[in-house]
Amino acid sequence: MATYTISELAREFDVTPRTIRFYEDQGLLAPERTGTGGRQRVYSQRDRTRLKLTLRGKRLGLSLSEVRDLIDMYDSPSGTVAQLESFLAVLARHRRTLEQQLRDLNETLAEIRTHEARARSLLAEHGK
Template sequence: MPTFTISELAREFNVTPRAIRFYEDHGLLAPERTGTGGRQRSYSQRDRTRLKLTLRGKRLGLTLAEVRELVDMYESPSDTVAQLTAFLDVLARHRRTLEQQLQDLRETLAEIDTHERRARALLAQAGHPRQESTPC
């Protein structure tokens, strides 16, 4: 079975070795230690898969605890119905969080629009030319 170095995984997944060590510190990866004093890490196919799932979960915006729960379930021999139900629960919680953030962003943008209109109106009353906002 193939093994991988930390550098190989870092290159493959476009992350830093430090990020991989971080995931290891949080129990998401468990490489075999080799070499003098166990300083070299040897990652298995299992670790590679766990890293791939971890990065996918992070892209979805899941917490490390949620990622670990899902990755551990992925490997467990337990019933897939329970795994899928738990996964749907995590996704539903994440959806609620994102929907709340979206609502907050819309409200904030509406407040910015109001302040921009007021500022432009005040400038117009003072006889200054209208200032247009420029997109970032």
């Protein structure tokens, strides 16, 4: 069974070891502890997959809580139907949020264009 150090995972996924430790603190990863006082972390293939899914979820804009809920479903004995329905619900909520942000951005951009046009017009009136 493949195992990984924190440095190996950090390099592979281009994150800091601190980020990986944070995800561990949040319950997303659960490495084995070895060495004197259990100070060395040993990550399993399961941890690697969970880290990959966590980073993917973050790129999608999901909260860590949403990511954890979705990932935890993969560890549960339930079927994929519940997982997919939950995933679709999370994505739908996120899509609605992004669509609202897009509407807000477009409105703000339109207001900026109006102010720019007005400022240019005033400059033209002053012969500049």
